[in-house]
Amino acid sequence: MSPSLTSSEPAVKLPVPLIPAPSTSGTTQTSREVLATTAFHCLLWLVIANAIGILIAAMLVLPGINNLLGEWTYGRWMPVHMNLQLYGWCSLPLVMFLFHVYGADRKPMADWARPVLWTWSTALAAGSVSWLSGHSSGKLFLDWTGYPRVLFPVAMLALWLLLTASYCVSRPRYRTYKIIGLALLLVVPFLIYIASNPALYPPVNPDTGGPTGASQLESSLVIIAVLLLLPFGLTERQPQRRWPLPTAWIIFAAETVLCLGLGRADVSHHRPIQWISLGSLLVWIPLTPAYFREFKWHRNTRLWRIAFLCWWSVLIPTGWALFLPGVLDHFKFTDGLVGHSLLAMAGFVSSLLIFVMVQLMGDDGWIFNGTWSFYTWQASALAYVLIMFYAGWREGSDPAFSIVPGLLRNGIYTVRLLLGLLLFAASLDWFVDALTLHKELRQHKAVTV
Numbered sequence: 001m002s003p004s005l006t007s008s009e010p011a012v013k014l015p016v017p018l019i020p021a022p023s024t025s026g027t028t029q030t031s032r033e034v035l036a037t038t039a040f041h042c043l044l045w046l047v048i049a050n051a052i053g054i055l056i057a058a059m060l061v062l063p064g065i066n067n068l069l070g071e072w073t074y075g076r077w078m079p080v081h082m083n084l085q086l087y088g089w090c091s092l093p094l095v096m097f098l099f100h101v102y103g104a105d106r107k108p109m110a111d112w113a114r115p116v117l118w119t120w121s122t123a124l125a126a127g128s129v130s131w132l133s134g135h136s137s138g139k140l141f142l143d144w145t146g147y148p149r150v151l152f153p154v155a156m157l158a159l160w161l162l163l164t165a166s167y168c169v170s171r172p173r174y175r176t177y178k179i180i181g182l183a184l185l186l187v188v189p190f191l192i193y194i195a196s197n198p199a200l201y202p203p204v205n206p207d208t209g210g211p212t213g214a215s216q217l218e219s220s221l222v223i224i225a226v227l228l229l230l231p232f233g234l235t236e237r238q239p240q241r242r243w244p245l246p247t248a249w250i251i252f253a254a255e256t257v258l259c260l261g262l263g264r265a266d267v268s269h270h271r272p273i274q275w276i277s278l279g280s281l282l283v284w285i286p287l288t289p290a291y292f293r294e295f296k297w298h299r300n301t302r303l304w305r306i307a308f309l310c311w312w313s314v315l316i317p318t319g320w321a322l323f324l325p326g327v328l329d330h331f332k333f334t335d336g337l338v339g340h341s342l343l344a345m346a347g348f349v350s351s352l353l354i355f356v357m358v359q360l361m362g363d364d365g366w367i368f369n370g371t372w373s374f375y376t377w378q379a380s381a382l383a384y385v386l387i388m389f390y391a392g393w394r395e396g397s398d399p400a401f402s403i404v405p406g407l408l409r410n411g412i413y414t415v416r417l418l419l420g421l422l423l424f425a426a427s428l429d430w431f432v433d434a435l436t437l438h439k440e441l442r443q444h445k446a447v448t449v
């Protein structure tokens with residue numbers, strides 16, 4: 001558990017100094033170094049993936065760029081952009097979380113954290129080269145093929161070995177939960193390897209009849225399970241025991257039962273029971289903030305806590321509205337879904353992950369708390385989502401809208417490009433701060449040694 005706790009009360013004035021005084025949180029120097037190195041890796045991938053996002057956004061405005069880059073066309077850059085965002089930016093903060101929970105950020109195992117991170121990053125680099133060379137399974141987020149299809153699961157297994165070794169050498173609390181966690185984590189690399197096989201089921205799967213209330217509820221419940229579990233690995237509970245915590249778990253259990261009971265075959269979003277069941281998620285809009293208030297948070301997390309909770313309370317009703325009869329029929333395969341993806345990933349998931357990293361890094365979390373970068377990221381992501389929803393709505397009525405160049409279409413895509421530059425600038429700001437922190441910690445180590 002993080003020793004660097006304050007109550008959820010007043011925030012420090014943000015941003016905190018560029019080079020802060022040595023941590024007073026009680027976190028060890030070794031742990032600070034491991035967490036800072038992990039932040040460096042995930043921010044590096046965010047910056048690279050965002051730069052690629054700018055490139056593909058530019059290609060949609062100026063298709064001539066495709067000719068300049070030869071075989072490295074839009075279709076090859078697209079999986080690189082998406083996979084680096086998912087397996088680089090969105091996954092490495094969870095690796096940081098696991099390091100912390102299993103004690104891999106502390107002696108005696110901490111020295112192994114760096115090789116694990118480099119194996120992970122090497123697998124991502126190899127994957128990018130292979131996708132750019134035109135090798136892909138064609139499956140969304142499961143494009144792994146050839147050597148990278150082995151290398152990435154190997155990186156995951158290296159992480160698993162480190163976590164298991166850290167578990168064995170320390171005498172951790174919550175042993176049963178941690179063993180269950182290790183057992184579940186062991187399955188993931190094998191699943192990724194197997195599911196990436198296009199022969200198992202094809203990239204466009206004729207056996208699935210599209211989204212159902214059950215499938216949407218299922219994936220949303222996985223996200224809610226992560227939200228409910230995260231605080232236990234990050235911090236301690238407030239001393240008073242109040243209603244939100246048991247209520248949240250009871251509602252989660254009830255929705256799981258509902259989800260298991262919902263029809264899956266031959267159903268559509270036109271059936272009221274499907275969209276009414278999905279509507280049960282709306283209860284999480286007030287319940288999630290109440291649940292998070294039951295825990296103690298580091299004062300540096302305040303901005304990002306508010307941000308992820310705000311995005312969450314926008315994601316649930318808009319995601320639900322997207323599924324409604326008439327709406328999904330209009331939005332399907334349009335830019336509207338690109339807007340939803342960005343809302344979910346750049347808005348909600350990114351804010352949640354930065355919140356997790358700031359909580360873990362404690363005083364060192366200042367790297368994410370620059371006022372300019374925070375508001376630039378949030379405002380640009382929101383504007384991006386809004387213009388994509390608008391473009392999607394137009395495209396739903398006129399499928400040629402996003403394909404045939406026109407003043408409005410080009411205008412929207414140019415604004416998206418400009419917003420992409422702002423998102424990139426914010427991520428670069430965090431990356432530069434992460435480098436500064438890294439250097440600072442090394443200097444500190446050199447002085448103390």
Ligand code: HEM
Binds near residue numbers: 211278319322
């Ligand atoms: C972390 C949270 C979430 C992520 C990362 C996420 C991501 C995605 C992605 C990538 C797609 C595919 C977009 C496309 O086909 O272009 C999608 C579709 C969709 N999502 Fe989400 N989503 C999240 C939460 C939600 C929630 C909470 C709801 C509902 C309450 C929801 C409802 C939908 C619907 C209805 C679709 C359209 C499905 C289809 O027609 O294929 N999403 N989402």
Ligand code: HEM
Binds near residue numbers: 082
């Ligand atoms: C510099 C910022 C960014 C720019 C300029 C950008 C640009 C783009 C573009 C042009 C597309 C293709 C849309 C299409 O199919 O027409 C796209 C898709 C996508 N991007 Fe980004 N992106 C950025 C940041 C991000 C971030 C931060 C994430 C996630 C954390 C992300 C995740 C995705 C996903 C999941 C898709 C697929 C959407 C879908 O097909 O539904 N992007 N992006």
